[in-house]
Amino acid sequence: MLSPTVPRIRKYLAIDALLQGLRKRFEAIPDPRRAASIDHSQADCLMSAFAMFSLKEPSLLAFENRRKDQSLMNLYRIKSIPSDTQHREILDEVDNISCPACLVKNSKSGKVEYSHQMVAAVLVHPESKIVIPIAVEPIIQQDGNNKNDCERNAVRRLLKLVRKLHPKLKCIVIEDGLSSNGPHIADLIAMDFPFILGAKPSDHTYLFRNFSTMNEVGLAQTLSCEATATTPATQTQWHDHLQLNASHLELSVKLIEHKEFSTDGAIAKRFSWVTQLELEPSIIPKLVAGGRCRWKIENETFNTLKNQGYNLDHNFGHGKKNLSTVFAMLMFLAFLVDQVQQLSCPLFAKAMSKFNTKRAYWQHLRSCFETFALVTWIGLYEAIIAGRTRNQPLSFDSG
Numbered sequence: 001m002l003s004p005t006v007p008r009i010r011k012y013l014a015i016d017a018l019l020q021g022l023r024k025r026f027e028a029i030p031d032p033r034r035a036a037s038i039d040h041s042q043a044d045c046l047m048s049a050f051a052m053f054s055l056k057e058p059s060l061l062a063f064e065n066r067r068k069d070q071s072l073m074n075l076y077r078i079k080s081i082p083s084d085t086q087h088r089e090i091l092d093e094v095d096n097i098s099c100p101a102c103l104v105k106n107s108k109s110g111k112v113e114y115s116h117q118m119v120a121a122v123l124v125h126p127e128s129k130i131v132i133p134i135a136v137e138p139i140i141q142q143d144g145n146n147k148n149d150c151e152r153n154a155v156r157r158l159l160k161l162v163r164k165l166h167p168k169l170k171c172i173v174i175e176d177g178l179s180s181n182g183p184h185i186a187d188l189i190a191m192d193f194p195f196i197l198g199a200k201p202s203d204h205t206y207l208f209r210n211f212s213t214m215n216e217v218g219l220a221q222t223l224s225c226e227a228t229a230t231t232p233a234t235q236t237q238w239h240d241h242l243q244l245n246a247s248h249l250e251l252s253v254k255l256i257e258h259k260e261f262s263t264d265g266a267i268a269k270r271f272s273w274v275t276q277l278e279l280e281p282s283i284i285p286k287l288v289a290g291g292r293c294r295w296k297i298e299n300e301t302f303n304t305l306k307n308q309g310y311n312l313d314h315n316f317g318h319g320k321k322n323l324s325t326v327f328a329m330l331m332f333l334a335f336l337v338d339q340v341q342q343l344s345c346p347l348f349a350k351a352m353s354k355f356n357t358k359r360a361y362w363q364h365l366r367s368c369f370e371t372f373a374l375v376t377w378i379g380l381y382e383a384i385i386a387g388r389t390r391n392q393p394l395s396f397d398s399g
Contacts, residue, residue, distance in 0.1 A: 013344035015377045018337050023047055023077045033090075040082040045090040049327065051076040053334035055369070056309035056362040060084045071374035091326050118328060119154045121162050123171065124296040126289040130343045131300045135162045136332050138325050151178060156187055163191045172196055172277070174294045177203055180274050182248035189276075196291045199255065199274045206245045207274070211255050214239045223281050232268065233261040236288060240279050254279055258288050305335060309362040347381040354384060364389070 011017060026043040033042075051072060052063040066072050067081045082090060117139040123132040137158035139150045155175075162169070173188055177198040188195045201208040214220045220239045227233040240254040253274040260269040273291045305312035310331055341348035355361040365380075368389050374380050383389050 010344050013340055015337065015341055015345065015348065018340060019047075019075075019077055022050065022333065022337075040080050040086060040090065042090060044078050044080055045082050045087060046330065047076055047078045048081045049087060049091065050330045050334055051078065053310065053327075053331045054337065055366050056311065056359075057366070058311055060087055066369070069369060071369050071372065074375055075377055075380070088323060091323050117150075118325075119151060119158050120297075120301060120332065121158055122297055122301050124174070124293045124300075126286075126293050128343075129296070129300060130339055131296055132339055132343070133301065133332050133336050135165060136329060137161060138328070152181075152184060155179070155184070159187060159191055159193065163193075172290060174291060174297075176294060180204070180244070182244060182251055185244070185251060185253070185274075194275075194277055196256075196273045196275045196277070196287060198291070198294065199272050201272070204245060207242055207253075207255060208272075210242050211239055211257070214242070221279075221281070223284050227261075227263070235259045235261070236284050238279050238284065244274065252276075256284070256287060256291070258291075301335075304358070305331065308358040310335060347378065347385070351381045351384040354387075 023043060026046040027041075029042060029046070031038070031042040048063075049060075052060065054076070055063075055072075057063040057066075061084050064084045067083065069081075072078065073081065119137050119139060120133055121135045123134060135158055137154050139154040159173075171193075173193045173195040175195070175197050177200045179195075180197040180199045180203070185195070185197070199207065211220065215237060220237045223236045225231075225234045236256065236258045238254060238256045241252055242255050243249045244251045244253050253276060255272065255274055256279070257272045258270070259267050262268040271288070271291065273287075275287070277287065279287070302312070304310065312331065342352065352358065352361045355364060364384070368374065368380060368384070372380075372383075372389065380389075
């Protein structure tokens with residue numbers, strides 16, 4: 001029974017329910033191996049690799065030291081933990097320098113670099129720091145010969161995947177300036193995704209020239225707000241009938257331009273977006289806040305995965321076919337479970353709040369697996385909250 005000072009958990013959004021659902025899905029994935037040759041189930045292998053990312057281990061080799069960790073097996077629902085080599089053999093066939101899906105970069109010095117990249121769809125909200133990833137799509141070599149084409153083709157597949165997985169999802173797609181082009185906007189309209197897309201004057205001279213003309217003749221609408229103790233003075237202008245560019249005269253968009261001013265009246269920040277949403281003064285501030293949410297995708301998703309212990313930039317293993325992509329997906333699943341807990345599990349959030357950074361929390365969590373015999377996540381979170389996992393005195397037998 002939880003003590004009165006410990007917040008209650010939400011049963012179906014707590015880690016036990018999330019891991020149970022994850023294990024069930026892993027067990028449903030077909031295993032191509034012959035049953036007679038199996039020492040570790042594919043589900044165990046996937047759950048073990050997930051646990052590695054969940055605990056923010058720096059490598060498969062470091063995680064191999066936990067193969068006999070009963071606490072880890074208890075909490076992550078694993079029957080047996082494969083070795084480093086077995087992980088690679090089960091999740092892919094062989095290690096290799098490159099694979100057919102690799103992106104290839106040739107430097108001027110003649111050096112050839114291979115890499116894997118991906119695009120991700122996450123749910124964001126102006127009033128929340130928590131982001132919820134809902135789909136990931138790898139960028140593959142066949143997507144094109146330049147960065148823009150690669151991203152656009154991968155994003156097209158990603159949007160189709162999101163709509164297939166969530167056919168009734170009501171959301172507004174927020175993207176950067178690369179996305180405000182005719183073919184992509186046509187895709188969004190066809191898939192019934194309303195949008196707020198970044199648009200830079202340097203990339204849309206036709207659009208902004210016409211907007212400037214409309215503004216000069218008084219046809220652009222303006223909403224100005226004075227500075228307060230906590231917010232700068234702002235001016236937002238918009239026009240609801242402009243052509244995106246000379247190549248897509250049939251494509252009508254609405255342009256929003258938002259400016260923030262410093263105390264001396266100079267423009268400190270400038271943002272602009274295209275949309276087809278209905279525009280009126282009462283909702284303009286919400287649309288501006290929504291458009292500015294795009295930074296959360298980079299800051300709260302990819303920067304967190306790179307700098308808060310998930311080791312996104314680390315090569316956990318390449319493989320010839322799918323290993324890199326499988327590991328990336330498992331990392332995103334670990335991130336998803338953490339984000340859902342942070343949003344919906346008060347126990348997890350309160351335990352994490354005991355530490356100054358997420359990285360410090362992950363480090364302490366790993367030490368708990370090394371120090372204590374763990375049976376349940378609730379018991380672990382309660383112990384962290386109560387301070388029973390830190391600065392514990394050692395007891396020695398006398399004599």
